Amino acid sequence: MTAAPSALTSLESARLAVAALAEGGVRHVIVCPGSRSAPLAYALAEAESRGAVTLHVRIDERDAGFTALGLALATGRPAAIVTTSGTAVGELLPAVMEANHAGVPLVVLSADRPEELRGTGANQTTDQTALFGTHVRHCADLQAGTDPVPELRRALLAAEGIVAADGHPGPGTAGMGGMGGVSVQVGPCGPVHVNLAFRDPLVPEPGDRLPSAGPDDAGRTGSADHPAPVDGSGPAEREGSRPLALPDLAERRTVVVAGHGAGPVAEAFARAHRLPLLAEPSSNARFGPHAVGPYRLLLNPFGDLIERVVVFGRPTLSRPVARLLDRADLPAALYVPEPVGWFTPGRRRERVVEELDDLSLFAGTGPAGWLEAWTRAGHAAAAAVDAAILDADRLNGPSAARAVWEAAAGNLLLGSSNAIRDADLAGVPAAAPAARVFANRGLAGIDGTLATATGIALGAGPGARTTALIGDVTFLHDAGGLLLGDGEPEPDLDIVVLNDAGGAIFSTLEHGGIAESGRYGRTVERLFGTPHRVRMNRLAAAYGVAHVRVDTPEDLRAALASRGRGRRIVEVAIDRTGVRELHRRIAAAVQEAVPASATRSASPAGPDPAAVPAAAAGQGAQRIHSGSQPGT
Template sequence: MSSWTKAVEVVETCIRTGISEFVVCAGARNAALIEALARAEKAGHVRLWRHFEERSAGFFALGRMMETGLPCAVVTTSGTAVAELLPAVVEASYQARPLVALTADRPAAFRGTGAPQSIDQTGIFGGHAFAGSPEGWDGKGPLHWNVEFEEEFVPGDEDFTGGASGNFEPAKDRLDVAALARWLREGLYRGLVVMIGGLEPEEREEVFHFCRTLEVPVMAEATSGLREALQMLSLPDGDRQLRANPPGKILRLGEVPSGRFWRDLENLPDVSVWSVCRNGLPGLARESGVVRGAVDRVLRALGEMEPAEDAMDYFQGASRSAAVIDELLEAYPDSEPGLLRTLSHYVSTGSSLFLGNSMPIREWNLFSQRDRPIRSVRANRGVNGIDGQVSTWLGWTAELGDAWAVVGDLTALYDLAGPFVLDQIVGEGRVLVVINNGGGKIFERLPRLASMSPRAADCMTNPQTADLAGWAQLWGMDHLRITTVDDFDRFEPRDKMLLLEIIPDAGQTKAFWGKWDQHPPQ
């Protein structure tokens, strides 16, 4: 079969399967595929995005799936271009998203020969992706379709005007909620707390009403879209409060929470834990229960619930914890938490928010404003890594104005190629916030760092002095540097993307955390 005929068959199969968005990373080996896709786009069956760097392209595709809920394919040439997709495929696997790696390969005879751009691409993603064509794929995680092509091809006259696009329909989970229902009704005197991680938009209303009915304490991450809406049930300093006085039961809804208490549960076997999540993974190495499925479907299957209330009296300390937070933020306005609190008021006027992992997401959950709801919030919480954050945000919000993202400095440096797509997406009102504190300061909060040598501490924190204004200039972004709370007066929405670089006062930040550690949880 000629390369052109094969490329046409591949594109037709994708269209029938409901794969309609493609991020193309061009090379000689996938040229036939790109020509076929370009014709399919002209016929109105697919949409193409272009990128030159496969790792960023994979995360951009991940962001597109966050927005559409439908598959997005990344089209690569052969060789190490395929290997660059591994981080995004792994993240998509743990998020249970239908990322498609459509990889062009040299004929099988070249494998193991050392010929240019020839590696063994078959099964390269291991258990993180279904390997094969879309016909046998359940759509509940990534797909790797590896297709062998000769480099030369002669295009035919196919124009893809005939036929109709198919609908993507992933296999549905079979729900069994009997054990969870019993667990929710038993032993409530031990105390029940609901921890809510990232939710899909369609899951939020059901979760909101479920928590309001239970009337138990809640730790709602910003990525749940319910952090502000459920503040009457929330624990502002929940991580430390639960660590000091653990409840008997934890119900997790959605993605794995970012807070430290979730990790503390590994060493708290007396705390009974159940998770309800789309990927069916418990998020803990210890024994716990899990139900796989869309969170709203699972909660509806549980039926009517009775109020369980606050058996451990956590609510008594919640208002005092909130007051302590407000006092410290007022006392240290130019600290990292203080500047983030001010920033959060500006972000609340936007259409959406993407939070990078590590410090930004944890500090946002703790210190951002709670008066204005921010319902459209995303993060990459599948593996909790910092890879591809900027690209994921750009993919998720490609068609949205007034989109915000907040990431750390090392996270930004890890995705320098991401803004390549800026000329293909909506730029109006777009703001990328980089908290530039000079390296991986999250590690300075780890007790073990104090016992490490200065050289080892440097290796852990990766101090850096990069000039982010140069990055902004590279991709045609506007740039504004914030060093004090008063600098926010210079902020104004732009017609193109703004890089908002926040440089906290190191002395105030250190003093803030020192006072924070002196205040025990309420």
């Protein structure tokens, strides 16, 4: 087949594409080496020499995708990833899936063979159109030689949730406005995919070159800005700053559940309405006087007393909370001020509420004794947890998570599996947050966690320290994320690895009972525990990363206090053989410390609700501003 004459050369098309990215607010681009994507690589190098973008080079596309995800999370702006054709594009699927469910603006630019080579058996050629299916907000396949700007503008708008009324992203400029009068609707942020075909030649013309007074040989200037991150992690912080005025509200025994991405508005709402706050670590609402630390262990004694539930963000961590939200007899409301991508409308049981005023009427205010009973029980439960997990000589998952939670400042990434659950159990709510907490809870996988942490640290900019708390299986799954090419910027990142020589989370689930029964021999240990003997100090040395091993709580606290520059692995040696029994002891200790009788003061037969001064119901109402962060 003879190629049709092209209006644009491959490099001309690539330069237009890169200009559209910069115009649309993309400041960080991850580039993976490849031949077919070479025009984009050269065009990006030229753009970096002008300070328009910052490039990061990775050889592993899977890690590249998660690094871009972390950059987008940290900066609040779309981040882009460039790959060549073939399996390289498929490697991005895990990161695209996470970005879809977490609502993260991720821009995938995949290079492809031209139309005349498709279906011919040409090397590295497959059908890349619509490769990511329903996981992207927008996808486009551009023929070689065409102007990519209009389609990239549509894609960038779609990544930030701007879609024309006919279902196609509007054509205006690449910013949030510029729709030229076209009717638009706002949807959830998320990933987009633009597939760009290129014909030979794929290299610059002989006369092309980078500016001689520009960057070094690596093409690095570091001049692209590091914008301030978006406060919070969810949509609640981005609506208007109108304060919530509390009318005369009914008294109800309501609880506020703050899931992933809820943001500080959940804390302010709970405080204004005198309600207990049950906040997951990555809610960024786990602070203030109403936050109850080991809340999931208190849902049994308090369960029958709860009259209503208000949900901010996406709860994902614990079965007790899931059971609470599944109760058909319990009215529940889900605050969704902006569209989100993590659930399909009509598929959840809760009443969806878009306005804080309506949510306030639904929730009411806590009657006398309600909040106080939760607070007393929370303190007693926390003391019981401490007695079970804190040992002067030995570390375990919850005690290590407690130490990391207390020491973290700047950014904190919590890995899936046990790490985030240990922090949820043992992390004591502070008066005000010291760290912004991240977690890949879109699909709650362990994939790409080190790369995500790296992206967050790079996006945070100079002077900001990032800490990641992860398990050893999560660490080994993404060990390739430690690789940084020579000359690539090294983030300030502490990677705290809870090393128990395998996977412990399954022992706390039903599989732990199967293991205890002995009916399947060592099957559970082999298939779910996945034991290993990796020497992490040698792995760290191979990648040129500093390493320190700690065995006692004192050693861990000292290591966390000695923050430096660059990357460091803090290996925490723990034993997982007793994890199931440890959680039994914790549950038993809390049950003894907080028996059902302890909730008596919160019951309808408790203190007279009329004893609560009328002013108390409105206390803190003026503190609810969806754009504020109380205490920060």
